[in-house]
Amino acid sequence: GAVVSQHPSWVICKSGTSVKIECRSLDFQATTMFWYRQFPKQSLMLMATSNEGSKATYEQGVEKDKFLINHASLTLSTLTVTSAHPEDSSFYICSARDGGGAGGPGEQYFGPGTRLTVT
Amino acid sequence: LAKTTQPISMDSYEGQEVNITCSHNNIATNDYITWYQQFPSQGPRFIIQGYKTKVTNEVASLFIPADRKSSTLSLPRVSLSDTAVYYCPVDGGYNKLIFGAGTRLAVHP
Numbered sequence: 001g002a003v004v005s006q007h008p009s010w011v012i013c014k015s016g017t018s019v020k021i022e023c024r025s026l027d028f029q030a031t032t033m034f035w036y037r038q039f040p041k042q043s044l045m046l047m048a049t050s051n052e053g054s055k056a057t058y059e060q061g062v063e064k065d066k067f068l069i070n071h072a073s074l075t076l077s078t079l080t081v082t083s084a085h086p087e088d089s090s091f092y093i094c095s096a097r098d099g100g101g102a103g104g105p106g107e108q109y110f111g112p113g114t115r116l117t118v119t
Numbered sequence: 120l121a122k123t124t125q126p127i128s129m130d131s132y133e134g135q136e137v138n139i140t141c142s143h144n145n146i147a148t149n150d151y152i153t154w155y156q157q158f159p160s161q162g163p164r165f166i167i168q169g170y171k172t173k174v175t176n177e178v179a180s181l182f183i184p185a186d187r188k189s190s191t192l193s194l195p196r197v198s199l200s201d202t203a204v205y206y207c208p209v210d211g212g213y214n215k216l217i218f219g220a221g222t223r224l225a226v227h228p
Contacts, residue, residue, distance in 0.1 A: 004162075034215055044163070044218040046211070057213075093162045097214055107153070108216055110162035 002028045004096050006111035013084055013118055020080045021114045023050075023094030029074035030096035034108075035067075038091040050077040050094075084118040091115055123207050123219035130225050137194045139222050141207035144188045150210045152183060152190045157204045157221070166192065166205075194224075202226045 003026040036044040056069035068080040124142040155163035180193040208216035
């Protein structure tokens, strides 16, 4: 199947600083990517939909000024956590969907995740 | 917003067949049903996808009744490495997946 990568796989930052996480579709183009957050022992929570060439669409309750999303190309989306605080410590996962075809709507491929720890 | 309901946890033993059922009462007519597996500190991994009746691949089978309000993931002869959380997210519109709590499967020796 298709591959989605994330970088970095883990990051530790100090409170008040900003952190950028990259999500790349390695062997397919993705006009849409998605960002999720997952706290320990909990399910994935959708944060936003990243649209290539346009603004991201945020889910209710997600601060768009805190979680900046940029989708500059068909293979790259970035999530920047601005002015990070300890409560932002979480596992951030991105996904991208291939185009699908006659056999179905296409699969959504997930990245390996990025563990963010804010001290 | 469409939601799913699954058992919170299940226990099994190596070599047994495991069936995990997901209720998705409000699934849209055009939506496919997809199951994912997630190991700790990893992203979800696609297992199987179907629209109706039965689908089988090299790792699992998916059973979908005619009303499509539920689906059952069947894992034949599980091993310790199948210990994971299993999800059946629904389409929340615009291809975004909405995850429920998932089922935590523990396989014992």
